[in-house]
Amino acid sequence: MTVRALDDLETPAVVVDLPTVRANIERFQMHADGAGLAARPHIKTHKLPQIARLQIEAGAVGITCQKVSEAEAMVDGLPTVGDVMITYNVIGRAKVARLASLAQRVRLSVVADNETVVAGLSEGFAGAPEPLRVLVECDTGGQRCGVPSPEAACDLAIAIGNAPALVFDGLMTYPAAGGAERAADFLRAAKSRIEAAGIPVPRVTSGGSPDIWTAATHGIVTEYRPGTYVYNDRSLVARGVAGLDDCALTVLATVVSVPTANRAIIDAGSKVLTSDLLGLTGHGAVLGRPDLTIDQLSEEHGRIVSSGNIGLKVGDRIRIVPNHACVVTNMVDAVHVVLESGQVERWPVAARGKVI
Amino acid sequence: MTVRALDDLETPAVVVDLPTVRANIERFQMHADGAGLAARPHIKTHKLPQIARLQIEAGAVGITCQKVSEAEAMVDGLPTVGDVMITYNVIGRAKVARLASLAQRVRLSVVADNETVVAGLSEGFAGAPEPLRVLVECDTGGQRCGVPSPEAACDLAIAIGNAPALVFDGLMTYPAAGGAERAADFLRAAKSRIEAAGIPVPRVTSGGSPDIWTAATHGIVTEYRPGTYVYNDRSLVARGVAGLDDCALTVLATVVSVPTANRAIIDAGSKVLTSDLLGLTGHGAVLGRPDLTIDQLSEEHGRIVSSGNIGLKVGDRIRIVPNHACVVTNMVDAVHVVLESGQVERWPVAARGKVI
Numbered sequence: 001m002t003v004r005a006l007d008d009l010e011t012p013a014v015v016v017d018l019p020t021v022r023a024n025i026e027r028f029q030m031h032a033d034g035a036g037l038a039a040r041p042h043i044k045t046h047k048l049p050q051i052a053r054l055q056i057e058a059g060a061v062g063i064t065c066q067k068v069s070e071a072e073a074m075v076d077g078l079p080t081v082g083d084v085m086i087t088y089n090v091i092g093r094a095k096v097a098r099l100a101s102l103a104q105r106v107r108l109s110v111v112a113d114n115e116t117v118v119a120g121l122s123e124g125f126a127g128a129p130e131p132l133r134v135l136v137e138c139d140t141g142g143q144r145c146g147v148p149s150p151e152a153a154c155d156l157a158i159a160i161g162n163a164p165a166l167v168f169d170g171l172m173t174y175p176a177a178g179g180a181e182r183a184a185d186f187l188r189a190a191k192s193r194i195e196a197a198g199i200p201v202p203r204v205t206s207g208g209s210p211d212i213w214t215a216a217t218h219g220i221v222t223e224y225r226p227g228t229y230v231y232n233d234r235s236l237v238a239r240g241v242a243g244l245d246d247c248a249l250t251v252l253a254t255v256v257s258v259p260t261a262n263r264a265i266i267d268a269g270s271k272v273l274t275s276d277l278l279g280l281t282g283h284g285a286v287l288g289r290p291d292l293t294i295d296q297l298s299e300e301h302g303r304i305v306s307s308g309n310i311g312l313k314v315g316d317r318i319r320i321v322p323n324h325a326c327v328v329t330n331m332v333d334a335v336h337v338v339l340e341s342g343q344v345e346r347w348p349v350a351a352r353g354k355v356i
Numbered sequence: 357m358t359v360r361a362l363d364d365l366e367t368p369a370v371v372v373d374l375p376t377v378r379a380n381i382e383r384f385q386m387h388a389d390g391a392g393l394a395a396r397p398h399i400k401t402h403k404l405p406q407i408a409r410l411q412i413e414a415g416a417v418g419i420t421c422q423k424v425s426e427a428e429a430m431v432d433g434l435p436t437v438g439d440v441m442i443t444y445n446v447i448g449r450a451k452v453a454r455l456a457s458l459a460q461r462v463r464l465s466v467v468a469d470n471e472t473v474v475a476g477l478s479e480g481f482a483g484a485p486e487p488l489r490v491l492v493e494c495d496t497g498g499q500r501c502g503v504p505s506p507e508a509a510c511d512l513a514i515a516i517g518n519a520p521a522l523v524f525d526g527l528m529t530y531p532a533a534g535g536a537e538r539a540a541d542f543l544r545a546a547k548s549r550i551e552a553a554g555i556p557v558p559r560v561t562s563g564g565s566p567d568i569w570t571a572a573t574h575g576i577v578t579e580y581r582p583g584t585y586v587y588n589d590r591s592l593v594a595r596g597v598a599g600l601d602d603c604a605l606t607v608l609a610t611v612v613s614v615p616t617a618n619r620a621i622i623d624a625g626s627k628v629l630t631s632d633l634l635g636l637t638g639h640g641a642v643l644g645r646p647d648l649t650i651d652q653l654s655e656e657h658g659r660i661v662s663s664g665n666i667g668l669k670v671g672d673r674i675r676i677v678p679n680h681a682c683v684v685t686n687m688v689d690a691v692h693v694v695l696e697s698g699q700v701e702r703w704p705v706a707a708r709g710k711v712i
Contacts (some may be wrong), residue, residue: 010448010450010451010712011448011712044656051427066656067691088656092367116669122651143619143659144659145621194673209618254448257501258470259504260504261504265445269682269711270632271683272710274630275630275683286525299400300422300423301500301501303499314447314470315448315472327655330687331709333709355623355627355687356367
């Protein structure tokens with residue numbers, strides 16, 4: 001469905017500016033090429049096969065997904081994607097069976113940080129036409145998933161190598177923001193140890209948009225997996241990683257009430273903007289109005305306050321750069337994409353809500 | 357689709373215990389009946405026609421919705437619902453046209469807190485078979501939408517009464533938690549003033565689950581609109597409004613990693629539990645394990661920590677009472693409903709994502 005212009009959209013609406021998306025993709029790809037890093041963008045930000053296609057066309061070696069159902073939706077929408085990594089411990093027979101089906105359609109890799117996951121993958125891939133590629137997830141400072149030490153990484157690499165139907169494919173980490181150096185030290189030590197055990201380490205993959213412009217091989221990393229860079233958001237602007245002009249995703253909202261001289265209410269609440277703060281104050285940046293603060297969200301209302309006169313009237317439309325772009329695309333069935341021509345298309349968010 | 361048992365569900369899954377839902381509905385209906393209040397539950401919590409039906413069958417006079425598309429989804433799923441109030445300033449010709457269609461199918465009422473909204477409604481209902489019922493939304497302390505004073509409420513009631521195709525239907529407020537007395541004072545003053553102007557005030561409607569058990573007419577309120585009470589959640593447990601046993605909605609999650617002795621990672625993150633804190637610390641209550649804290653969410657990971665040994669292993673399943681039930685049902689395409697028989701049915705969340 002093509003509509004004429006943004007003015008025709010009912011609000012709230014999530015709007016994506018395609019020229020900005022293209023520019024963001026090109027800029028990162030150039031950085032990755034210059035740094036000697038393979039690019040493997042995480043699709044969690046856009047959840048759209050159409051944008052994954054742009055990333056691949058620009059030079060990405062493949063895509064990253066977080067859950068099995070998310071990967072299925074992307075491969076359904078872009079059967080030519082070719083190479084998919086799922087950076088998650090996949091657990092349970094039903095999910096591993098889905099993984100095995102997916103492995104018939106693309107070059108698939110997954111991660112593991114423990115032997116229970118390795119055993120489940122090995123069992124599920126028994127009889128598969130080719131072994132499943134499994135990387136060891138390393139906790140290099142993020143304190144989420146990951147083996148805690150280079151020694152543990154080596155032990156798990158050996159376990160993967162010994163497990164039927166699996167093949168060790170390298171090391172994966174999601175470093176803490178600013179933790180690239182520390183991550184590199186961990187990964188270097190793990191790789192040395194694994195190679196000393198006679199096991200090759202085909203790739204070493206790291207990620208994170210906050211450190212995107214300083215992403216480097218550090219003599220060890222071979223691949224980088226940024227997500228948010230494709231749209232950018234207020235959190236990346238606050239970190240100095242992008243400017244507001246680089247933010248491709250905005251929320252279009254309508255002022256529905258101006259109850260007092262310094263307060264206005266919009267029709268976008270936490271069901272569009274989400275409650276994610278990412279360390280910021282307020283729930284988004286109102287474009288063209290740096291004096292305004294979105295100080296409170298309920299599900300369907302956003303409250304905007306100003307220290308002076310709010311300068312908005314009922315029926316006005318505003319555009320908001322959200323704190324966190326990735327979670328906003330998960331709230332809506334479709335985004336409205338502004339093409340180079342200025343026309344607006346409605347694109348269903350194919351991988352929305354794919355948490356399984 | 358009926359599945360055998362919870363053990364068969366892939367995780368993360370949102371689970372609703374139907375006997376607890378029935379008990380919560382009955383208990384509130386009894387309270388409302390005893391207090392002389394008409395019950396008009398807000399469906400934003402469950403978003404399910406099936407549960408709206410239970411609320412109506414128990415004695416509710418109708419339902420409350422927040423957005424036009426939400427009301428459409430409910431009426432599509434429960435054409436016999438009869439009476440729907442949309443507690444929102446509806447703005448724009450397209451939306452008002454949808455309202456006019458909806459008014460052909462149910463007894464419809466909406467609210468307004470400003471003359472721009474009143475003018476738009478009046479224009480959109482010109483030529484409608486019967487006038488649209490419009491209540492004046494009053495800001496009785498919540499500082500969101502609402503006219504700021506009883507005088508302003510009276511002025512807007514008069515404007516509604518004078519507007520072609522509209523009829524004034526009463527006063528509506530969503531009071532601040534604990535603000536029922538203050539709200540009653542405002543509403544009483546507004547009603548007196550409006551009646552003194554020769555305009556009848558057919559109803560006065562208030563709401564909010566936090567104050568559900570002290571909800572009373574205060575000699576002025578005629579109708580109450582609770583939402584969360586149907587499921588309850590950790591925020592209401594923290595306020596002493598419900599016990600954990602009264603919480604009908606839980607998130608079933610699987611432990612995917614136990615990287616250290618005092619940390620475990622589950623497969624439910626902010627894409628299921630959401631980042632809503634509602635003033636609480638942590639992101640949900642793990643049933644049976646009050647010693648655990650869900651201290652951090654990323655989109656697909658929840659991090660659980662313990663001051664002692666975490667006592668969980670990879671593959672274990674846990675059930676979590678989320679901080680805020682309403683927003684969780686907006687994250688998933690379906691909930692899994694445990695019937696009285698113990699069987700589990702998959703119910704699509706008909707009004708999920710209806711933000712227009």
